Amino acid sequence: MAQSTLSKKQNNRVLQVFVYIVSILMLILSVLPFWIMFVNATRSSEQIQQHAISLIPGVNLQMNWMVLQGKDFSVITGFKNSLIISGFATLFSVYFSCLTAYAISAYEWKLKRPFFSFIMAVMMIPGTVTMIGFYQMVYKIGMTNNLLMLILPAIANPMMVFFMRQYMEASLSMEIVESARIDGAREFYTFNKIIIPIMKPAIATQAIFTFVANWNNLFIPLVLLTDKENYTMPLMVSLLNGDIYRVEHGAVYLALSLTVIPLVIVYLILSKYIVEGVAMGSVKG
Amino acid sequence: MDKRKHISYAKYGYIFSIPFVIAFLIFSLYPILYTLVIGFTDLQGIGKTELHLAKTPFENFISMFNNASFKKALGNTAGLWICNFIPQLGMALLLTAWYTDKRMKIKGKGLFKIIFYLPNIITAASVAILFRALFGYPMGPVNDFLTRFGLYHSEDGRGFFFFNDKFSTRAIIVFIQFWMWYGYTMVTLVSAVIGIDPGIFEAAELDGANRWQQFWRITIPCIRPIMLFILVTSMIGGLNMFDIPQLLNNAGNPDGASLTVNVLIYALAFKGKYQYNKAAATSVIMFVLIVAISLLLFFSLRDKDEAAARKARKRDMKERKMQEKVYGKAGF
Incomplete structure (x- = not known):
């Protein structure tokens, strides 16, 4: 024994x-x-x-930087455009997903249940399969190089609405809303000043993932943005495939490093929340 | 009192949903329908937007079904996904089993998790270009490693041309996908296992179940729903694989080895003849395929649970009836 x-x-x-x-x-x-x-x-x-x-x-390092300066790879432009698109898209996604989720979980209305079923149904449709129609639509109204076309679609994010709704069901009590009503608060005011702060933990994780997903997106910007002034970071990276970089190994590695470093820094700072967020999203989803 | 309140506030449910609905109609539903319509037209050529119906209604769909590139792309996409998903899930399960084993007490799990997940948040475009450089020819780091340690020796001493070979091109894509996603899968699985009631494991241990038995009899059945979730999302992502094959393609595309469906759609619509109609038809085919497979997986999962629930309910009813009978008799 x-x-x-x-x-x-x-x-x-x-x-x-x-x-x-x-x-x-x-x-x-x-x-x-x-x-x-x-x-x-x-x-x-x-x-x-x-x-x-x-x-x-x-x-x-400095020499590689000089080489890169002479090429069409512009870190600053890519960084700026990616920041604008990802920032606003994240803001819109988070805010309007909360609003929609609040509409579903806080109010009793006739179409509430069908609406939620509909959101669940369209949740899994990937954006890439609708690309041709989207491109033609945007092209027709002459907005192909407009960053708004990459930001506004973020308002309708079914996946996040679903997540926010799940979170609200678990952590939002209607009593708070009722007492705000008694105090004379309007519904919209209640949402902005009371509900949003309660939702902060969910907002934080969802914001990180949406930001990263937008930052890394290649397909849609590749189709819509033709003007180099509007290029995002992944589009800048795709330029490195060009012939002018064939012998400039050092410069290519430097350019890649410049696209990777910001993500690594942000990741290491937020890693705890990100890893937790992965777990949370999947268990609830 | 309570009811009246709900009625008076109902309109806010509609009002607060309006932004979502409008954005969805414009940026999702309309493009989907528009894509469908384009699939039935002869829309081709750069800058063209006018729609004319194709001569025969389904000609784009039929021509895509008979298209050798499409068949190849579909086969590649499915193959690349399956070849990365199986080892990815295997590795993730193995690490999960180790990291959640209470008897083993592995230190630094937090660090391992964070580092394994790291590749997942890095821009796929950057990862693709990085691996293109790493497997570069004649003198990428991998070739440097192979020749320095005498693992590979070519006649001209220039190393192995990875992207000139069908098998190695595909293997590199599979490896990148594995490398980017096993961490995500593991983190997800670990959290699912942590969520299992520890009492079950304790009871099993008391009954003398060993590690192997515990893993296959308790852990796997308990995390089945999460594994199906991973399967469905990974499949949808896999069928939409684009960034990595697209950017590796320029490095060399021996015989369409890395052609995936999304790469093909992009090439059809935005290169060469700008065949929007055929690209749209391909999108629609993929859309139907994804929905069909998702529904199939979803219902095969749901039916089992529901069937079990129904059975339990029936048994319950029966028992209750029996009890009623017994009590009824006793009462009288």
């Missing part, structure tokens, strides 16, 4: 070591591509040509 528990313990130990080894290997696998990218951003194209792998940074 004693021996069997001992061997069990040993078994446990062996398995534990194995788990750590696999975990650390996966850790390296997740980080290594980014590490090579950052390091190569500081090395000259000749160095990279000779030996593309190095774990120690070089001294050519």
Whole structure:
């Protein structure tokens, strides 16, 4: 008996070591591509040509930056446009999804149930399958290079309405609303001043994911935006496929690093909420 | 009193839904219908917007069904998704089983989770270009690694041309998808397992169930709904795969190895002959396919639960009737 528990313990130990080894290997696998990218951003194209792998940074960061300056890759423009689109799209998505969810969970109206069923039904339709019709519509009214066409659709975000509604059902008591009414607050005022603050935790997680999704979106901007002044970050990245970058390895790595660094920084700051948010969204969804 | 209040406030339900409804009608419903209509026209050529019905109503759909590129793209899309989904789910399940095992006490789980999830939030476009550089020819980092350690030796000493080979091009796409998504899947599964009532595991342990038995008999059945959720969302995402194959394509596209349906739709509509009609028809086909598969998965999941619930209800009713009978008799 004693021996069997001992061997069990040993078994446990062996398995534990194995788990750590696999975990650390996966850790390296997740980080290594980014590490090579950052390091190569500081090395000259000749160095990279000779030996593309190095774990120690070089001294050519500034030179790569100069090379990049001479090309059509503009970090500032891409960053600005992505920030405008993602920022406003997130704001609209969050605000109007809360409003719609509030309409569903706080009021009794005839079409409430069919409306909610409808939202559940259209939740899974991916935007890419409607692309041709969307493009033709936008082209017809001459708005192809208008950033608004990437922002306004965010007002209708069925997935988020569903999530917000689930959250409200769990955490919103109508008593608060009733007492606000007795105090003479109007419905819209109640929503803005009382409901939105209560929804803050849900808003935070949803905002992060919507922002990242908009920031990373390639397909729709690729179709709509033709003017380089309006290019978003992923569109700038797609330029790196061009022939003028064929020999400029260092500059390409630097450009990639510049698109990745902001995301990594934001992620590391918010990682706790993001990882929790993934879990929350999926369990509830 | 309560009822009157509800009636007087009902209009706000409508008012607060208006922005959503308007935006949905303009930016989702109208484009869907418009796409459908374009599928039945001869709309081709850059800058064209006028619609004329095609000579025969279903000609675009029929021509796409007979189109070799479409068949290839559909096969690629399905293949690339399946080849990444199975190892992705396998790896995620393995890590989940390890990280949720109370007896093993793995330290640094939080850090592992955060780092494994990292690739998922990085722009797919950047990831695609990065991997194109990493697997570059003649001297990308991977080739550098292979030649330095003597793992691969080509006759001209220039390394392996990954994007000139069908198999390796596909394998790289599959790997990128796996690499970007296993962390997400794991985080989701871990949270689902944490949500299981710990009492069940304790009881199983008392009964002498080992790790293996606990995992297959308790964990897997309990997280089945979440796994189906992951399956459906991953499938929809997989069928819409675009960024990575699109940006890897320029590096080399041996025999359409990385052509997915969305890449094809983009190429049809915005390159060459600008065949909006055929692209729209392809979109509609994909739309129908996605809805059909989603519904199939959804109902196969729901029916089982509902059937079980119905059975339980019936049994309940029967028991109640029996009890009523017994009590009734006793009462009289």
